Amino acid sequence: MTRRPPRQARQRTPRGASRVGQRFEAVVGPVAHGGHCIVRLPEPESRVVFLRHAIPGERVVLEITEGTDGDRFWRGDAVEVLEASPDRVPPPCPYAGPGRCGGCDFQHVDLARQRALKADVVREQLARLAKLDRDVVVEAVPGDEHGLHWRTRQRYATLPGGGRAMRQHRSHDLVPVDTCLLEAPEPSDHRALDTTFEVADGGFWQVHPGAPDVLVTTVLELLGPQPGERCLDLYAGVGLFARFLLDAVGETGRVVAIEGDATASALSATNCPGAVVRPGDVGQVLATSYDEPFDLVVLDPPREGARRPVVEAVVDRRPRAVAYVACDPAALARDVATFAELGYELRDLRAFDLFPMTHHVECVALLAPR
Template sequence: MSAVGSRIEGVVGPVAHGGHCVLRQEDGPVVFVRHALPGERVVVEVTEGAEGDRFWRGDAVEVLEASPDRVEAPCAFAGPGLCGGCDLQHVALPAQRALKASVVREQMLRLAGLEVDVEVEAVPGDLDGLRWRTRQRYVDLGDGRRGMRQHRSHAVVEVDDCLIDGRGRVPEQELHTVRGVEFSVAPDGFWQVHPGAAEVLVASVLDGLEPRAGDRVLDLYAGVGLFARFLGEAVGRSGAVGLVEGERSAVAHARTNLATLPGRWEAVSGDVERVLARPRGDLLSGSVDLVVLDPPRQGARRTVVREIARRTPRRIAYVACDPAALARDTAYLREAGYSLASLRALDLFPMTHHVECVAIFHRD
């Protein structure tokens, strides 16, 4: 029998991966609750679940005892049954970052067996957590109207002003310029949506890897070559950079972006796992000094980690958009003889549960 629409009163527990808090019933499944904060007593309306399920999902539709970190959401379209884009607008910004840090810590402990001190850093470029998305997609409702989808639903909520939409706030010519270098990117190609993201990610990778003149570098899941470009400059004429990216269009743009590098470089289109297993070119085979990888949400996974370790880099920079994937791959890297040297967490997606991490690994 479906439990959807039923209501439960209780005190929610800690935040979990995915932006919800955990409510444990005395008699019934665990409920993953959105729009709540740890320690609050709330009334939860079940949005997904049935008798016999291991867990249900729900929204906190009434707050009986509020957390001191609760604030009024700045956006009128944020809340139960409304737009599903932002899940932390009811939380003060410092508390949002503390919640994200606790999720990263929990994932690293549970999946990688490491106790890690994490602080989620604010990144310049947003306005108190708003107006940061340089790309935004809406549902066209006709007659000039637009909308956003509800959480885990095809239902659409009409939205006249999305407060995280920052398009037009940053001049178009600045969006793809990093450290004075203008990057070629397809109109629909991937580029970080927070205006401060590219600079802080490049700085984190370069600081962590400490590239030297003459180093051989692998840039995996390389996109349009953001990291490869600056690593190539750092290793100079005597160095070399090999780049692998699955999207053909991105590789074409990467070749444009790397064209003026002083040293050797190679950009290959293909699945990272397959290319590493059967390298096509001198720069993708044999030992390397440094590796940077920025995999999709599911992570790099064991086979790719094994191929990286086989090339014996002295340092690896891992850029992660998902803490659970990062933690799983950290466990694989530890098995392969690498230790976590540092972990930097960046608030590139304010008002949402998402967080970007840059982890640096050293070979034991």
């Protein structure tokens, strides 16, 4: 699928006197979606602070980085640790920390605890948005080196006088760097399960070298495609899942791949000979085409999720199983709730640490009729 670039922080109109730079001592609360923890300041401030560079349970001195008297919540950094978590480690990167590079969220956290924190986030989003109480385990994926050297595609900003830079968190301000420790020594070879795919320059492909294999294997295991079945691959990208669905359903089966990016869609036709390939917005295509029943559906939407119109269109085709690949647990939980309204329940869930040192986590969910 084609991922959209990350959004830039919105410029906000001040709602009173600024609190930026003020410091408070506090005990850190639970982790929250987005790479920060929750701190609740007592009166007279009575504010929630979304705090970076901390671990739940620590006692810290925090400094406000965004916030005014009229804001419902503030943002901050832990600038001094008074009582450290046993899971706190020295960041491997010299550019990680308050006021430095904003690319990583958890370099100060032991890798096993990072995965536990991500599991907490997925669990909390499912409970809050889908009303599901489900245990979650975030699994390590081969291909990184203790959480480093996994980004097979890396972009740097350029300093005015030349040289590499990264950006501060929620800022355009540049931080000079020599290199990023997440960068892989080799670019992606665009292979999955010993199959090579054509990908456009700058086109989307999973950046963790272990991601294509683990995602394809997981989707196939959850769906269990059989010869002769009909499959829909939505937000199909260059055909990563469609290619292997074709092999599974054989000549008597059918695979329809729909992708909004015209270049990626054209390449999926090359990568998936035998598939029916349709470029166009997924929701619009499903509203007018391919309204016959399908046995299986793969959903790999962008960060905002599939959303109700697409979920309704999928359910209308009455598949026996849906594999939902999600890079955002909140969007996944919202769509799982919509599926539940329409009679499809969450049968299985796998979560993978495809973005170590950051707050991002990839999930694969199996949905099926109740």
